[in-house]
Amino acid sequence: MTDLSAPAREPGTPAPRRGADPVKALLHRHRELCETAVDPLEIAAGLEAHGVTDRTAARFRHRDVFSLAEELYARANHHTDAPPAAPPAPAPRTTWAVLTLLPGLLCLATLVALRHTGGQTRLLTAAAGALAVHLSLRAALRRGPLSGPRCPGTALPVCWLVAHALLGEGLLRAALSGGPDTPPTGADWPLTAATLAALALACAPAAWTTHLFRTRTHRRLTASRALEDFATSVRPLLLGTVALQLLAVAALTLLTATLLDEAPALGTTLTLGALLHLSRLLTVHGFTHAPRVILAATALTQAAALAAVFAARLPGLAALATPVETLVTEGTPAALPALTCGAAACVLLLHAARRLTRASAHAHAEARR
Amino acid sequence: MLVRIGLLTEGGYPYVSGDARLWCDRLVRGLGQHEFDVYAFSRSQAEEDEGWVPLPPQVSRVRTAPLWTSEDDGVVYGRRARRRFTEHYAELAAALCTADPAPAGTRSDAGTAEAPGVPHQADRFANALYGLAELAREEGGLAAALRSEAAVRALECACRAPGAQRPAREARVPDLLTVAAHLERALRPLTLDWYEENGLGAVDLCHAASGGTAALPGLLARHFFGVPLLVTEYGVRLRSHYLTRPDSSPAVRSLLAAFHGRLAAEIYRQAAFVTPGNTHARRWQERCGADRTKLRTVYPGMDAAPFAEVGESQASADPHTLVWVGRVEPAKDLVSLLHAFAEIRKQEPGTRLRIVGGPAGPEGEAYLGHCRMLAAQLFPDEAEGPHAVGDNPVSFEEIGGPELPTPADAYAAGAVTVLSSVVEGFPVRLVEAMLCGRATVSTDVGAVVEVIGGTGLVVPPRNPRALAEACVSLLRDPERRERLGAAARARALELFTVEQNIAAFHGLYLETVARTPVRRLPLDRTGVPRPFASPAEAHVPGHWTDPAPRPVPRWAAPEQVPVTEAAR
Numbered sequence: 001m002t003d004l005s006a007p008a009r010e011p012g013t014p015a016p017r018r019g020a021d022p023v024k025a026l027l028h029r030h031r032e033l034c035e036t037a038v039d040p041l042e043i044a045a046g047l048e049a050h051g052v053t054d055r056t057a058a059r060f061r062h063r064d065v066f067s068l069a070e071e072l073y074a075r076a077n078h079h080t081d082a083p084p085a086a087p088p089a090p091a092p093r094t095t096w097a098v099l100t101l102l103p104g105l106l107c108l109a110t111l112v113a114l115r116h117t118g119g120q121t122r123l124l125t126a127a128a129g130a131l132a133v134h135l136s137l138r139a140a141l142r143r144g145p146l147s148g149p150r151c152p153g154t155a156l157p158v159c160w161l162v163a164h165a166l167l168g169e170g171l172l173r174a175a176l177s178g179g180p181d182t183p184p185t186g187a188d189w190p191l192t193a194a195t196l197a198a199l200a201l202a203c204a205p206a207a208w209t210t211h212l213f214r215t216r217t218h219r220r221l222t223a224s225r226a227l228e229d230f231a232t233s234v235r236p237l238l239l240g241t242v243a244l245q246l247l248a249v250a251a252l253t254l255l256t257a258t259l260l261d262e263a264p265a266l267g268t269t270l271t272l273g274a275l276l277h278l279s280r281l282l283t284v285h286g287f288t289h290a291p292r293v294i295l296a297a298t299a300l301t302q303a304a305a306l307a308a309v310f311a312a313r314l315p316g317l318a319a320l321a322t323p324v325e326t327l328v329t330e331g332t333p334a335a336l337p338a339l340t341c342g343a344a345a346c347v348l349l350l351h352a353a354r355r356l357t358r359a360s361a362h363a364h365a366e367a368r369r
Numbered sequence: 370m371l372v373r374i375g376l377l378t379e380g381g382y383p384y385v386s387g388d389a390r391l392w393c394d395r396l397v398r399g400l401g402q403h404e405f406d407v408y409a410f411s412r413s414q415a416e417e418d419e420g421w422v423p424l425p426p427q428v429s430r431v432r433t434a435p436l437w438t439s440e441d442d443g444v445v446y447g448r449r450a451r452r453r454f455t456e457h458y459a460e461l462a463a464a465l466c467t468a469d470p471a472p473a474g475t476r477s478d479a480g481t482a483e484a485p486g487v488p489h490q491a492d493r494f495a496n497a498l499y500g501l502a503e504l505a506r507e508e509g510g511l512a513a514a515l516r517s518e519a520a521v522r523a524l525e526c527a528c529r530a531p532g533a534q535r536p537a538r539e540a541r542v543p544d545l546l547t548v549a550a551h552l553e554r555a556l557r558p559l560t561l562d563w564y565e566e567n568g569l570g571a572v573d574l575c576h577a578a579s580g581g582t583a584a585l586p587g588l589l590a591r592h593f594f595g596v597p598l599l600v601t602e603y604g605v606r607l608r609s610h611y612l613t614r615p616d617s618s619p620a621v622r623s624l625l626a627a628f629h630g631r632l633a634a635e636i637y638r639q640a641a642f643v644t645p646g647n648t649h650a651r652r653w654q655e656r657c658g659a660d661r662t663k664l665r666t667v668y669p670g671m672d673a674a675p676f677a678e679v680g681e682s683q684a685s686a687d688p689h690t691l692v693w694v695g696r697v698e699p700a701k702d703l704v705s706l707l708h709a710f711a712e713i714r715k716q717e718p719g720t721r722l723r724i725v726g727g728p729a730g731p732e733g734e735a736y737l738g739h740c741r742m743l744a745a746q747l748f749p750d751e752a753e754g755p756h757a758v759g760d761n762p763v764s765f766e767e768i769g770g771p772e773l774p775t776p777a778d779a780y781a782a783g784a785v786t787v788l789s790s791v792v793e794g795f796p797v798r799l800v801e802a803m804l805c806g807r808a809t810v811s812t813d814v815g816a817v818v819e820v821i822g823g824t825g826l827v828v829p830p831r832n833p834r835a836l837a838e839a840c841v842s843l844l845r846d847p848e849r850r851e852r853l854g855a856a857a858r859a860r861a862l863e864l865f866t867v868e869q870n871i872a873a874f875h876g877l878y879l880e881t882v883a884r885t886p887v888r889r890l891p892l893d894r895t896g897v898p899r900p901f902a903s904p905a906e907a908h909v910p911g912h913w914t915d916p917a918p919r920p921v922p923r924w925a926a927p928e929q930v931p932v933t934e935a936a937r
Contacts, residue, residue, distance in 0.1 A: 038536050038623035041630070041656070045611035051791040051814055051830055054652075066656055224542045227518075227525050358518040363546035 022060050027072055034076035044069035092211055096144025097204075102136035104201030104252075111193050111260060133200060140203055141280075145211040148284040153292050157299035158276065161341070164302050165195045165268050169333045175309045176321070176328060195269045197256040198249060199276070205248035206277050210284060213241040217362050231357040238356055241281075242274065242349065249273035268334050271341035278348040285361045290351050298344040305336055372878050373404045373429075375572035375590065379583035380412035383421040383431060389578050389603065390422060392669060392870065398425050399871035403878070406572055407431045408563060408586055432568070434561050436554065436582065444510030454514045455523055457500035461552075462527035464494035465627040466537040494631040495638075502559045502589050511560045515553040521545050528620070540620035547617065548624045555628065558585040570594040573882050576874075577636075581606035581629065584636045591639050597885045599877060600636055603646035603669060604794060605653040607633045634658040641881045644873075647795050647816035665877060669795060670870030673862060676804035679781040680858050686807075688847060691722045691840060692783030694768075694776065695790075695798045696729040697737045702812075704743060705833045706789040710763065711747050712837030717844050722763045725779040741765060780805035784850055785843045790814050791830045799825075803861035808850040810839045820865070824857035 027034055033046040044065050054064045062068040110129025117125050141147060169192055174180035216237050224230040249270055257264035275298065279291030305324050312321030327335050355361055376382070382393030397405050405428045411417045414437065424431065446454060505511035514520065527533065528540045540548070563569050563586055575587035576599045587598040610629045614622060637643055637659035644667040645651035651666055673680075691710070695701055703724065710722045728734040744763040752759030766773055773779045780786055786802035786809045793815035800820060802809050809825035811817045818827055826843065828835040843850050863869070 036619065038619050039626060041607070042611045042622070042626065045608045048608070048649075049612055049792060053814060055813055055818075055829075064652065066652075221546075222541070222543055226529075227522060227542060227545070230542050358521075359542050359546055360516065360518045360521050360549070363521075363550060 023068070023071055023075070026060065026068075027075055030072070031076070034072045035078055037073060037076070037078075040066065040070040040073040043072050047072075092208075093144065096140070096146075096207060099136070099140045100144065100146070100204040100207040103133050103140055103203050104197065106132045106136050107200035108197050108256070108259070111197055114193075137200075137203070140207070144207055145214055146203075146207050146280060146284065148280070149286060149288060151283050151288040151292060154279070154283075154295050157295040160299040160303065161272060161275070161295070161337075162196065162199065164299075164337055165199070165265075165272050166191055166193070168302065168306070168337055169265070169268070172306065172309065172324070172328060172336065173333045175306070176325060192262065192265050192268070194253065194257040194260045194262040195265050195272075197260065198253040198269050199273060201252045201256065202245070202249050202273050202277075205245060205252075206280065209241045209245045209248070209277075210281060212244075213237060213281070217356075221359060221362055227359050230359050234357045235353060238353060242278065245277045246270055246274055265334055267332075267338035268341070271338050271345055274345040275341045275348065278345055278352055282348065282352055282355065285356055287351075287355050287361070290348065290355075294344045294348055298340050301340045302337065305340075371403060372882050373406065373571065373573045374400075374878065375406045375408055375569055375575045375587070375596070377408050377575055377577040377583045377587050379410040379436065379579055379581070380416065381409070381578055383407055383409060383424060383428075384411060384416050385419045385422055386416050392603075393578055394422060395670065395672075395867050396871060396874060397428060399867065400875055400878075401425070401427050403427065404429050408569065409433045410436045410558070410582060413437050432563060434558070434563075436557055439512045439553070439557055439560070441513050442509050442560075444508065444513070446508065446510055446514060450504065450508050450510070451514075451519065453504055454501070454511070455519050457497045457504065458515075458520055459523040459527060460493060461497035461501065462524045463530065464497060464631060465624050466527045466530065466533040468532075468534060495635050498559075498632075498635070499589075499592050501556065502564070502592065505559045506564055506593070509560075512553070512557070515549075515556060520553075521549045524549055528624075534623060536619040536623035540624070541618070544618050544620040544624075547621050551621075551625055552628065555582060555632075556585075558582060559589070561586070564589055564593050566594075569596065572596055573885075574599060574878060576878075577601065579603070579606060580633055580636060581610075584640075585632070588636055588639055595885070597641040597881045598636075598639055599642050599644070599881055600640045601644045601646070601667065601874075602650050602654065605633075605645075605650050605657075607657055608653055630657060637663070641884065642877050644877065648819050649794070649816055665873070667870060667873045667877075668865050669797075670867035671797070671800050671804065671861075671865050673804050673866050675775060676777050676780070676801060679777045680804055680806040686784045687721075687782060688784045689717070689719050689721060689844070690783040691720065691785050691787050691844075692725060692779060692807075693722070693787050693789065694725045694779050694801070695788075696726050696733065697724075697740070698729040698733040699736050700790060700792040702789050702791045702831065703736070703740045705831055705836070706787060707740065707743050707747060707763065709789070709833035709836035709840065712833060713840050713844070714748070714762065716837075716841050720762070720844065723779075723782060724763065724765050725768060725773060727767050737765070776801055777805060780807050784808070784847075785810060785840060787836070787840065788812060788817070789830075789836060793817060796820055800861055800865045803857035803865075806854040806858035808843050808853040809857065810836060810843065812836070821857070822860060824853055824860050826853075 030043070030047065030050070034043055037043045037046070047065055047069060052065055052068075057063070057065045057068040060068055060071075062071065106129065110125065110133065113125050113129065114122060171180060217234055220230055220233045220237070224233065250266060253264050253266055253269045256262075275295075279295055282288075282291050308320040309324050312318050324336065327339075376393065376397070378387070378389065378393060381387035381389035382397075384390065387393075397407075407424075407428055407430070409431065411433055417433075417435070421431070501511065524545050525540075528537045528545070569575065569586060569590035570593065572590070573596070575590050575596050577584035577587045578601055580600055580602045584598065584600050587596070587600070590596040591598050607629050611626065614625070617625075633654075634657055637654060637657060640659075640663060642665055643654055643659050643663050644665050645654055646667065646669050648666065651664055654664060655661060691713070693703070693706060697703065706722075706724075710720075713720055724740070728737040744761060744765075748762050750759040750761050766779075768774075768776055768779055773782065780802050784807070786799075786805075786807045788796060788799050788802075788809065788811035790796070790812055791814060793812075795816050796811070799809060799811055799817060803821070803824065809821065811821060811825060811827055812830040812832075813827050814830050821827060826839040828839050843853075
């Protein structure tokens, strides 16, 4: 009776109404439905959607559609082994690829323009450049792989950290030697513009590494059978992503230093670049709390160190400056931002290694997309 | 008697674009003597933006919650709450992964397969559900917990546990994530703050306007406060869940089907009454475990007033015109209607067919174009004489034009109304035709036979020849047409009017409340007695059921010889 290997009839030809086994014809007509169904009710629902009623079921010698569906379910050979094709990972888009290049190029252009201007024009150029970089940065973070949920309260710390990378080293040195007596760009208070340019340019590699991380995790996600497998396969991927970004930042630092004819500040740029990249990576995957706290804490530490140096000038508080002074005299002025940002980046990396290896993190990121 | 009814809706009343808005509105307006609290879920931002329908004064409060987004209340579970959540969620997942709890005793082997110590699957599911609800009510923070990794892990453990069904055992990580996300969405009603003494605890009765998610708050109100639940289902939710995700993986479909099946079974088990809208829904409910004694079929009500004028008079009917009314889409099978009409024209050459209705969506538009082309090919334009301008015997029109301002005019234009669908739920258009007192020919789909009940002709679907024969027989017999039309109108007025719908629900409300013991406490929170909380006879001095002698008049004294004995 249940010979399912019978030669298949053409789907268009009418079913013989009074055949020996009318259910077989029905099974053939709804073969896909019956073979993929997970329970008889699913077949019943599908049959009813095709207009099968209890009267039709009576022709197949069944009381109702449900019992007909049960027979079909029992007779179909179920194949559950072929998993459905996973939705493809998002392909890179020209829009965001161009947008992420903009902040760096604009920043570089502004810096070059600043070299060749002076007086009033220079001030205007700086203002226009800052505005352009800010707008292009916002646009770059709005779409593409770097777009994520809103994370209020991070803009100020990030501004502080970048400003500190730009001005902090000179300011600290001037402050320790009793200054500053001149506005920045004077002889005793140089700007480390190469760091700023490198960080702005690093938007593009950050977008690409995030995109790479996402597509790879997407592939691992669809391929893995257990949550534990997924976690173990994503951990090296995360480390690789961060390492790749660090390499890119290092290369960009050297490049911009050569272009702008400055000494490369590798320590500051690398640690700050890693910190910003990790906090963006976490934000993109929906974890906004940790980046907010860590960024704020880092900015506060740096501010406190600077404040301590200035407060030490008050009578009786000289001891306050001792830790920073020791740091600068034993190492370099760049040691302060490098240490604070480095420590923060390490904390975020540990956090990311725990959070981003969870499958649920990627589910929500994909649902949001 | 004033009853306070908590009306639970999902994506319907009171939103302007809701599905079941019309009947809920009629119900609320029709029962002005009662008080309604509306608890509504919205399905999308767009729906919320469109606003509410105007509410009558008997709606005393409206509380809404979105189903399309979840708000985090910022509660992070401590160790104990987390363990409690994991326990309940794992229990829920285990109930989904293991075999079916044998709906309505249709399967006898499921009971024997279980070990004696293991609680019944349905109880397991319900306990886990109520456990999660209690956790959400006491601690909050369930929304975040349902999205957490702990939930996915619990799901994975349940799928890999021995005894899990085969599709569940083969679940991959993306499947687990999909199922967890869907469960999170489905369990969102648990996270709401409706389950308070002055929220759903204050109503006398919950009436869920559909099954599934909308009935979930009613289930919890019953669990927390003992509020009786009445569930109305015009379309069975479980069935639509089977049809909505055909291309998911087997694991996802099996787990979600299990969830919705268990939820439906629990809703039917706890409900005081379940009211299906037609026999088809009733069969599904019986199949999913609804007790037959709880089922009361309440047909949807239609407003008969716009059709009264047409229904009373047969004057405007053109005896050679067939009318089809509805929204044009492939499921209506207009192609077979056109083929049938070709057949009719061979036997009754002067007949015309008017197809009235606009297309439904882009698919419907394409189908309408196809049908127009087919009509033009099958029937050449014809004119009355050599000097008149001809036109096609098949015309495509829409309601709202100058010729057919209302649906009633459309039905009035023809002697016979035809319904040619291959798939149909409750045939609203057929009921309208019946209210207009028209003879009908319809295909045997959905609830058609149940609705028409012998007052019109019924033919098998996809059978143009049978459709044509039935139409010709009616076209040639005006007396029979009139008889059938009158019978159809009488039947529709008896069964499918708004009044009968409202009366049925009113009766059910009173019956439900009468069966439910009073559960209000005699004292309020400050210890002051509530007014009218206990009946007045409780304060009659002395015990009036006491056997001790009370001052009674001598003629009523019990020592007196009974009258019957004296008479003997």
